[in-house]
Amino acid sequence: MIRSLLIANRGEIACRVIRTARRLGIRTVAVHSDADARALHVREADESVHVGPSPARESYLLGERIIAAAKETGAEAIHPGYGFLSENADFAEAVIESGLIWVGPKPQSIRAMGLKDAAKKLMAEAGVPVTPGYLGEEQAPERLQAEADAIGYPVLIKAVAGGGGKGMRKVNASGEFAEMLASCKREAAASFGDDRVLIEKYIERPRHIEVQVFGDAHGNVVHLFERDCSLQRRHQKVIEEAPAPGMDEATRAAVCEAAVKAARAVDYVGAGTIEFIADGSQGLRADRIWFMEMNTRLQVEHPVTEEITGEDLVEWQLRVAAGETLPKRQDELAIQGHAIEARLYAEDPVNQFLPSTGRLDHFDLPRTLRIETGVEEGDRISPWYDPMIAKLVSHGPSRAWAIDELVGALEAVEVWPVRTNAAFLARAAADADFRAGEVDTGFIPSKLESLLPDPAPSEGVWNMAAAAMLAVDFGEDGEGDPWSALAGFRANAAEAARISLSHAGTTRTIEADAERPLEGVATASGGSVLVFSDGQAFAFTLPGAAGSSGAGDALDGAVQSPMPGRVIAVDVSAGTKVERGQKLVTLEAMKMEHSLTAPFAGIVTELNVAEGAQVSEGALLVRIEKGEGE
Template identity: 85%
Template structure:
């Protein structure tokens, strides 16, 4: 077994690898940027070493520094986690050339599957079915447009070197193709340093089915069954589960066999995922499922596979890298129950899912489900990296049981002041269509308005805030029973007392009723009250007291940067007349593009940024003077 391991990653995956390595008696070394100097993965590792500045391109993505760190700390092996350098064939080769163990597939396997067009050609040769599309060398806009017209709309433009939902655009009509191609190429160049694309037929009711595969150096290749990752927003996976709902044994056998065939075609070693796209319009059928791509690494959603198989995939990775045979062969693996995972992101669904950064002053996750996270209370969510802060994984004897456990766990999430998507995830998992297994990748876009939670507090939340206010020092002595001291007593009625509270500038006087404050958690201090209910956080204060207030939508025309980031596009100009909702500025932050739009119809009176500028949170970008629409 490997004696010492450097984890070339950060956050929850670094913590995940450290946990298994510690159980196996392996010494662990963490790497960190400036921003992560005090991060949880640094605190949990046996040793840690600094590798550069906060931006990933100056630290986690600098392979030479990672290898130098391994040498300096006496590491025997490097585990890349996922993202960053995990699918970089040149880095994998450099690790091997340095005399270190690479916990991952062979470099030539990574190269074979790294470019989507070449991978599909290889799969066709291996007899694996692929989706109709264009994977040619001619990258002229004219040729790509002609191929899209020939395939028939809608089509999907995908970055050849893409992954993780980056560099993908759906085009519904021919007139949108040029704009979408430019946007896709820009994102692909920024994310992967390669702006080449391929064109695929867009499946109208697509389901994202993927198969976990594993190979060793002794010629053994197995699958660990399938996962369904169809719940996505902007091509980013949101909720994943295993096994796939509606997958019968015959279809499972065919798809998993195709995945093993694909892995063998590239001489695969280690953990990998073969991703398929399925036409779900008539249920899952083997003849309607096509190869899409291969991820030559461990996946974010690997815990659901671990839960249904009872296997530790990180342990498998380490054992295979050390030269051991696979811990189990195909006939020793079986599905046990159902597992479902939700990705908790630091983002605000109410405001177009903008990332949310800052210190986790309050951070409590439920203990009823498996939690994978790289932060603790008091840590900071940085603008430099992916906004995922935790994964919640439920496992049980049935799909319905697992869904119930997940929904309950999501509704119990308590995070402040960073915003999260917990309530949004709970709504998605609790949706009747999802519970019935009626899922495809268009599920969230079609139901988005229903799934985004109401930002306004319910009557129960207002009452809970009032009860907490009266129970705290600034309304009633802390050692008193607030209900014995309340005025307004009425015979045979619940005791009530009035209290005025401010939420986001809205002031209400509440008749607090103790019996109504039954669900959720409330904390009160220094004139402020926080209420956690159904995955949301609501901040209240006494009128005029200030404190933690939940911001409402600004009614003026100042567009401020919601986060630190880089301006990648400016579509406004001084004196321009704009319509409500018109895109004005596009920011790149936390690995995503975010468009800021006009809050109302008006005229641009001030433009303070240019393309390429770096901005901090709160920077004035554009000012608009209101113009009443006809």
Template identity: 80%
Template sequence: MIRSLLIANRGEIACRIIRTARRLDIRTIAVFSDADRQALHVREADEAVHIGASPARESYLVGEKILVAAKAAGAAAVHPGYGFLSENAEFAEAVMEAGLVWVGPSPASIRAMGLKDAAKRLMDEAGVPTTPGYLGDDQAPDRLKAEADAIGYPVLIKAVAGGGGKGMRKVNAASEFADMLTSCKREAAASFGDDKVLIEKYIERPRHIEVQVFGDSHGNVVHLFERDCSLQRRHQKVIEEAPAPGMDEATRAAVCEAAVKAARAVDYVGAGTIEFIADASQGLRADRIWFMEMNTRLQVEHPVTEEITGQDLVEWQLRVASGEPLPKRQEELSIDGWAMEARLYAEDPAQEFLPSTGRLDHFVLGRGIRVDTGVEEGDRISPYYDPMIAKLIAHGRTRDEAIEALVETLEQVEVWPVKTNAAFLARAAADADFRAGEVDTAFIPARLDSLVPDSMPPEGVWNMAAEAVLASDFGGPSDAADPWRALQGFRANAEADWRVALRHGGETRTIAVSEDAELAGVATASGDTMLVFAEGQAFAFKLPGAGGGAAGGAASDGSLLSPMPGRVIAVDARQGDKVMKGQKLVTLEAMKMEHSLVAPFDGIVAELNAAEGAQVTEGTMLVRVEKGE
């Protein structure tokens, strides 16, 4: 067994790997950037090595720095986690050439599955069903459009080297193709250094089904059943579950057998995921499920597979990398119950899912279910990395039990002042169609308006805040000395007929509190702010006259401010240009996502302070639009 392990990653997955390594008595070495000096994975590892500046391209994506750290710390092996360099064949080769154990598949397997067009050809040869499409080397725009026309719209343009929803565009009509192709190629080049694309038939009612596979160096390959990852927003997975709802045994056997066949075709060793796209218009059927791609690494959603099989997949990885055979044979693996995972992101659904950064002054997650996270209360969410801050994983004897446990936990999330998508996730999991198993990748887009919670407090939350005020000396002189008062866990049930004036944002109300109020939620106070946590949301109230005010969007004078620290990746206007309301002017990249600033009204670009490639801080005025005559 490996005795020392460097983890070439950060955050939640680094902490997850450390947990298993510690149980196996393996010494762990963390790496960290400037932004992560005090991060949880650094604190939990046996040793930690600094590898560079905060941007990932100057630290976590620099293989040479990671190898220097591994040698300096005396590591015997390197685990890449997911993302970053986990599917980089050159890095895997460099690790092995340095005499270290690579906890992952061979560079040859990574290369074979790394390019979507080559992988699909290989799967065709292996007898694995693939979706109709164009995989050719001719990338001329006219040729690509002709192929799309022949396939028939809608089609999907996908970056050959893509992943994680990047470099992917749906094209509904021929008239849209040229613009979508340009956008897709630009994003692919920026994200992967390769703008080559393929064209696929767009499946109208698709479900994302994937199978966990595992191989060892002794020629054994098994599957650990399927997961359903259909609940997505902008091609990013939101809620995953195992097994897949509506999957009968015959279809499961066919899909899992195809996955094993795919893994054997590339002599696969280690943890991998074969992703399929299913046309669910007639339910899940083996003849309407096609290979999409293979992820040659551990997946973010691997915990749901662990929960239904009782296996530790990180332990499997470490044992296989040490040369041991797989811990279980296929006939020894079975499904026990149901599991669901929700990805808790630092983002604000009410503001178009804008990432949220800052210090976690209050951070309470999970009561009775598994929580995988890379942060604790007091840690900071930086703008440099993916905004996922935790995974909440529920397991039950039935799918309904798993849903109930997940919804209950999501509604009890307490995070402040960083915004999260907890309430959005709770609404999605509680949706009647989701409960009935009626899921596909259009589920969230079709219901987005009803799933995104209102940023204004409901009546019951106003009442609870007022009752919490009456139950404390909130707003009094002692608050400054005790910023987090003894209201944690408070449940509303106040005495009779009091009136309390409160302000939330720009709205002030006088609340009459009656003795029979029965409201669910948690309240606590910080300085001049009363916080109420209810149904996964956090609401901040102040007494009239207290400091602070509502946060704004675009200023009334037409100034567009950077909503977060980030990098300007596109400037689509020049000073003096006439622009229309809603026209995209500047695009920022932060936390691995793009965010566009648009004209607030028709007018003229009076000031332009944005330059492509520039790093900007939160609140920087980038563009000012003046109303035209």
């Protein structure tokens, strides 16, 4: 077995690998950038090495520094996690050539599956069914447009070197193709250094089915059954589950057999995922499921597979990398119950899902189910990396049981002042169609309005805040400070009373009634009350207290950068007349493109950025003034 391991990653996955390594008695080495100097994965590892500034391209993506750190600390092996260098064949090769153990597939397998067009050709030759589309080398926009027109709309443009939902655009009509192609190429170049694309027929009711495969250096390959990852937003998975709802045994056998065949075709060693796209319009059928791509690494959603099989996939990775055979044969693996995972992101669903950064002053996740995270209370959510802060994983004897556990946990999430998508996820998991297994990749877009939480507090939340304020003795001697006394308060006042409170510019006088049924948690300090309810957080103050002026919600027309980033497109100029919701500026930050739009109809009176500019959080980019009659 490996004795010392460097984890070439950060955050949640680094903590996950460290946990298994510690159980196996393996010494761990963490690497970190400037932004992660005091991160949880650094604190948990036995040793850590600084590898560069905060931008990933200057730290986590510098393979030579990672290898040097391993040599410097005496690590025997490198585990890449997922993302960053995990599917970089050149890095894998360099690790092996340096005399270190690479915890991953062979470099040639990564290369074979790394380019989507070549991978599809290889799979077709191996007898694995693939989706119709254009995989050609010619990349002229005119040729790509012609191919898309011939396939028939809608089509999907995908980056050849893509992954993680990036470099993908759905095109509904020929007239949209040129703009979508330019955007896709731009994002692909920024994310992968390769702007080449392929085109696929877009399936109207697609389901995203993937199969976990594992191979060893002795020629053994097994599958660990399938996962359904159909609940996605902007092609990014948000809820995943195993096994796939509605998958019968015959279809499961056919899909899993195809996945093993795909892995054998590239002499695969280690953990990998074969991704399929299924036409769910007539249920899951073996003749309506096609190969999409292979991820030559551990997946974000691997915990649901671990839960239903009882296996530790990181341990499997380490044992296979050390030259051992697979821990189990195919006939020794079986599905046990149902598991669902929700990805908790630091983002604000009611504000176009913009990422939310800052210090986690309050961070409390329910411990009734499996939690995978790379942060603790007091840590900071950085603008430099992916906004996922935790994964909540439920597992139970049935799908209904797992859903109930997950919804309850999401509704109990307490995070402040960083915003999260907990309430959004809870609504998605509680949706009647989701419960019925009626899922496809269009689920979230089609239901988005009903899944978005109300940004305004409910009557129950107002009452809880008022009851919390009244639950302490406002003594003049200062003893029994009411604000600190309320920490962890569960509203249960003895009698009704009236109190005035302010929230986001609105002041109301509330009759707090402890007999009214309340759900949630209230905490207080410094003259304010926080209420956590159904996955949301609301801040209240007494009128006149600091922060209660209400100016924060005024739409003054100032469009500011929500985070540090690079301006990749400017769609207006000074004097441009714009409509409410019209795109003004596109910002690249946290590995994604974010469109900033006009808050109302008016005129652009101030434009402070140009394409290519680097901007800081809070920088004024554009100012809009209402035009006459607006």
